[in-house]
Amino acid sequence: MVRTTPPRPFDVDDVIPGLREYRAGATRLHPRAGAPGVADSSIGGPLLWPADEPWPVCDAGDDHEVDTLLAPATVRRSREIRAAAAGRSFTAAELAELPGIRFSEPEELARQSIPMIPVAQLYRRDVPGFLGPDDTDLFQVLWCPLFHAEDMTPRIRVLWRRTADVGEPLTAAPEPPVVEEDHLPNPCAVHPERVSDYPYREILPEPLRARIAAWEAQTGGPGYRAWSVVPGWKVGGHPSWRMTGPGTMHCRTCGTEMRLLFTVGFGEWDEAGWWRPIEEPAGDTDPMTEVVINRGFDWYLFHCPASFDHPIDTVMQ
Ligand SMILES: [Zn+2]
Ligand SMILES: [Zn+2]
Structure with a gap:
């Protein structure tokens, strides 16, 4: 639309x-909630990524500052529950499913290599005023979904590609074991x-x-x-x-x-x-x-x- x-x-x-x-x-x-695929421009959607190219990770390890670590699936389910309950109280079943306010997954999970998560993917064909090198047609942004000591913003990776060079695409990107909820975008169509x-x-x-x-x-x-x-x-x-x-x-x-x-x-x-x-x-x-x-x-x-x-x-x- x-x-x-x-x-x-x-x-x-x-x-x-x-x-x-x-x-x-x-x-x-x-950006509006949707179900974008790798062939679509998106915020928080899957990226078109070459199967033989390493997925970016963040190795900040002990420099990750832990606030509330949640599994991505927990964040997604919590958002579903909150959206469904908009304008009314939670049911007992919903409350039982939502993580407690003080709940956090173990800190050790933030010490390992953390796969970055897709933040934006924009195809030149979809975006008037696309900015990028002339011979590229795809812009991608990823970031680490955790907090870093002394950084108030995520660690990012920005890159441009030529879709013609992608070859065999990756079918399932690795997911981090845990995220800070504020850094996990809802999948959105643009x-x-x-x-x-x-x-x-x-x-x-x-x-x-x-x-x-x-x-x-x-x-x-x-x-x-x-x-x-x-x-x-x-x-x-x-x-x-x-x-x-x-x-x-x-x-x-x-x-x-x-x-x-x-x-x-x-x-x-x-x-x-x-x-x-x-x-x-x-x-x-x-x-x-x-x-x-x-x-x-x-x-x-x-x-x-x-x-x-x-x-x-x-x-x-
Ligand atoms: Zn990190
Ligand atoms: Zn310069």
Whole structure:
């Protein structure tokens, strides 16, 4: 099903002269629970992976910080139970099946090699504005589903492929014995939509900020913050810098200013319903992937525009 972001209630480029040149294309992914396969673009779905290529693992071992370790199957079943019980109390049978609030699998399970888990898989054909090396058509993100001492975000692996090179595909990816629930995405189909994205206000030059302030004072409507940076899981576009204040990222290899590649979004829309696609009823709750980065932040992956071979960098906001 197509998902359509409602248009901003005015022509932004018209009401704030000069803003147009800072506009960027972004692709909202609109992840929604589904049953994607390896041939589909997805969040939290299975990856198209060569059978003869080792699956990435995290060997942080003792550096894994344990909060609540659960088997992936336990997390999936708990989510099913919670979804089925929405709006009512749990039955005795459901309560008996849910893990107790203090329950955690043995810590030793976090000390071994942990297979990473699929987070995103995007085919170039599905994603307008796909970002990646010219000769590739598949973007994949995996991460370690555990916490790491002193890291507030997961350890990730980002890669691009040519599907023509995959050959015999892996039929069943290894699963980690345990995960932290916040790092296990629900399998979601994606519904990519190209939109316009505008920078975080404090990134803009002063004359433009003054024009925005004047416009806000004049209209009294929802301010720039409400409609500038597109929220949720997206490809490209602009990041919000709401936690640290304005910032830029520079490539560790060549120093070039980096650009936003991919966003692991916390929410798809706010309480006022801004950004809720017109196809979805007003009563619908924010359809989260169930991924929570450090209690509710957006996580931004940046790439170097000089070369996709240069390392990805990340920032949490
Ligand atoms: Zn790890
Ligand atoms: Zn670079």
